[in-house]
Amino acid sequence: MIQVCSQCGTRWNVRDRQRSWCPRCNGALMAPVNAPDPRWSPGATSHPPARPPGPRPPGPRLPQGFRWIAVRPGPPPPPRRRRRDLGPTPRYADIPRWGLADQVAPIPPDHDGAAKSGPAPVTVRAALLSAIAIFGLAAAVHIVRYVLLLINRTALLPPLVAGAALWLGVLASLAAIVAVILTAVVTTSWLIARRAAVYQHLGHDDPRPTWALWAGCLVPVVNLVWAPVYVIELARAEQTYARVRGPITAWWIAWILSTAVSIFGIATSFTTKPQGIADNTVTVIIAYLLGAGVLALLWQLLDAFVRKPVERPLHRWVVVGQDSPQDRPHDQPAEPASLPAVEQDQREPAA
Numbered sequence: 001m002i003q004v005c006s007q008c009g010t011r012w013n014v015r016d017r018q019r020s021w022c023p024r025c026n027g028a029l030m031a032p033v034n035a036p037d038p039r040w041s042p043g044a045t046s047h048p049p050a051r052p053p054g055p056r057p058p059g060p061r062l063p064q065g066f067r068w069i070a071v072r073p074g075p076p077p078p079p080r081r082r083r084r085d086l087g088p089t090p091r092y093a094d095i096p097r098w099g100l101a102d103q104v105a106p107i108p109p110d111h112d113g114a115a116k117s118g119p120a121p122v123t124v125r126a127a128l129l130s131a132i133a134i135f136g137l138a139a140a141v142h143i144v145r146y147v148l149l150l151i152n153r154t155a156l157l158p159p160l161v162a163g164a165a166l167w168l169g170v171l172a173s174l175a176a177i178v179a180v181i182l183t184a185v186v187t188t189s190w191l192i193a194r195r196a197a198v199y200q201h202l203g204h205d206d207p208r209p210t211w212a213l214w215a216g217c218l219v220p221v222v223n224l225v226w227a228p229v230y231v232i233e234l235a236r237a238e239q240t241y242a243r244v245r246g247p248i249t250a251w252w253i254a255w256i257l258s259t260a261v262s263i264f265g266i267a268t269s270f271t272t273k274p275q276g277i278a279d280n281t282v283t284v285i286i287a288y289l290l291g292a293g294v295l296a297l298l299w300q301l302l303d304a305f306v307r308k309p310v311e312r313p314l315h316r317w318v319v320v321g322q323d324s325p326q327d328r329p330h331d332q333p334a335e336p337a338s339l340p341a342v343e344q345d346q347r348e349p350a351a
Helices: 119-150 157-202 210-218 223-237 241-267 274-304
Strands: 002-004 009-015
Touching: 119 157, 119 274, 157 210, 157 223, 157 274, 210 223, 223 241, 223 274, 241 274
Parallel strands: none
Antiparallel strands: 002 009
């Protein structure tokens, strides 16, 4: 008599004995496949015998050829996209150079023109030279006028000579005023452009706004303080203040003295007394000479800045190697190991 296990599917020959549990997996045995035994009749027993003690399997086992498949709830997932064929690996006969070129971005026009918007040093020198010549000519005209004033003390001057001396002095003064204004505008424009170039080379913008630079350099009396300050800031930004400190100081002192003399000359020019007119003429002559000296010192200060370009460093460091014995000429004697003593033994040193 053959009985089949309901869990592992093993066929057991139980012969004539009744069996209810599988000896292998302890599962329930199904009914025999042969002729039924009267002992298996429904009236024989109503309940299967008790399960023998022993460890139970962790879970139900499927027959051979079956397996559990986990399926997530919902619709099936979309099919995976098939990877596109990339084709064969590219090969180059030569080294490709499309990745070795340096792509240099163009400089914006506003940054490029910041350092080139000012006048050239030749233009500044021409303005300074013209102003110096006009100041010298004005001083010469007033010297001639003073000589005529001395002559006029004992003799009358012809009306033509007196009128010419008067109007030449006025025209010389007007020309000096125009020269001062033009020179101040040109030098201020150069200073602003130089500061913009220096600070752009350092990697940032000028800390002073442009309107402040114009106002500090062109407003009378105010420019006595701010214009030298702007020049000192430029020298410190270029790291050349130690070299140009002397020219800046001399120019500043001369400018203050010239301004004071000019203000005194303007204040005493309204007198009508002969001695007052003569004294005012002398004051104006001194003012023009001092103004020419200030412009000459400004020329020297400009050359001190122009001699050093913005991009060139102030110092150049050179590596100097030690001379080896082979590099020393044969006719040059070798240096002694120790120098002789200056004072002899048991002698007092020289005072």
